[in-house]
Amino acid sequence: MNALAIGLDRARYETRVYFRQGDTILFTFLFPIIMLTIFSVAFSSAGDIGTRPDGSGGVTPAAFYLPGMIAAGILLSGVQNLAVDIAVERGDGTLKRLAGTPLPVVSYFIGKLGQVFATSVLQVILLILIAHFAFSVDLPTSADKWFSFVWIYVLGMITSAVLGIALSRVPRSGKSATAVIIPIVLVLQFVSGVYLQFSMLPDWLQNVASVFPLKWIAQGTRSVFLPAGFASQEQGGDWNLAGVAIALGIWFVVGVAAALATFRWIRKDT
Template sequence: MTATAVRARGATGSGRLPGAWRLGMHRGALELRQFFRRRDQAVFSLALPVVLLFLFASIFRDSVAGTGVTASQLYVPAMMAAGIMTTGFQSLGISIAVERDEQVLRRLRGTPMPPAAYFLGKVWLVLVTAILETAVMLAVGVTLYGVELPAGAGKWFAFGWIFVLGLTACALLGIAISSVPRSGASATSVVVLPFLVLQFISGVYISVGTIPGWLLGIGALFPLKWMCQGLRGVFLPESARMLEPAGSWEYGRIALVLAAWCAGGLLLCLLTFRWKNRRDG
């Protein structure tokens, strides 16, 4: 039995385990403690998008003609979206693959803890770290690059559902791709490569107006491109819409694509997730 389950059992004062939700809360607290105890990993994970933003925004600072925004301001929402996907897709995909390789998942599966509690723990970890990272990125964008916070409730509502749907879709894809690496040692290469490619063809590092149409079409099949576009709509003035291929923010299409990826990601998880390595049978 895991330490999480033992503590939860003691908290109930009976021999019966609490429900998956309560165990998931305990599991989430454990995941967060483990994450922040590895200080080098925590600092690197939270600081990498900020460092990349600083580098790109320092190199590309010119105003974009006819939009009222600078190239630096365009990078802020794009890097924010990339940070959300880093937390939900990259970090989660690698960590689960490593835990599977180290037999952590197999041991957890043999305990009375409901499987849902494990995933709820990951949800809390991803949610808290994504909120922290987004807050840091937003603070840097407002302070250093003149990005203005939305004035109306409608924009904040749009930010909320883009954040929730985008993070959910990315986290489900992270869980699904965690079953692809054959070992924990290969997980970083397997997960980082497609994410790196997506960042280049989704408008994170390069303006969508300069990406070849066929590459942008491939990027449009995945959540990151739509998260970048939606967050640009939230934090940039309406005049910046002209930079989008459709000439508008397309919030309806963004919602449909992200919701579709949430459903598709869940299906992929159900079909592909494994508690043990292939070599274990």
């Protein structure tokens, strides 16, 4: 209980620090919101996406890109934010200093996860509110849809967070963290149906994207916010929420194992 209390206090501290960093706010917190606004305005004159030959069906660009931006936000908040943040703290000696304090490792991670969830939930709320009130996007009215969204979000967020912790070991220094992590995250967004309609990608690239968790997070969020007819554009022709849960569950286990195996307060080579 003491470790939990310390962790929650640490989460409040981490959240305050997060909102004091202008670059982090721009490229992690505001980036999906900015991209949703750009896509919604830029493609507003192109007509609805997914319209049938008879002119029926389809959704506005804002409605189409909303689930993708939510999925991107989950990846940015978990993978990019934690991978860069922890790598920088290792490089500037913060982890070394923390190792000399009574702070339990579990409290450190509770603090990181608390910050990630607090900022990500606020980001998702803002995305949904902007889409609904600024671009007139209809939101789900079914309790089942919102229940699906909650478990997809929580599982996707936890999975992204542990993968971010594991990836923090990849950069050789804190200074190189951004240059190493951001390209990985950016490529995943382009091949996972965030910026491009997933069915537009060649089959081999869809298969590659299916190996990684973002594709499944984006597919899950699309199942919540897009009409049922869009399921035909997914691999296999349906939303496959069971596959979403299995894929994210596997990646969560992989992420936890990798984080436990690689995380150290101090690099072995320093």
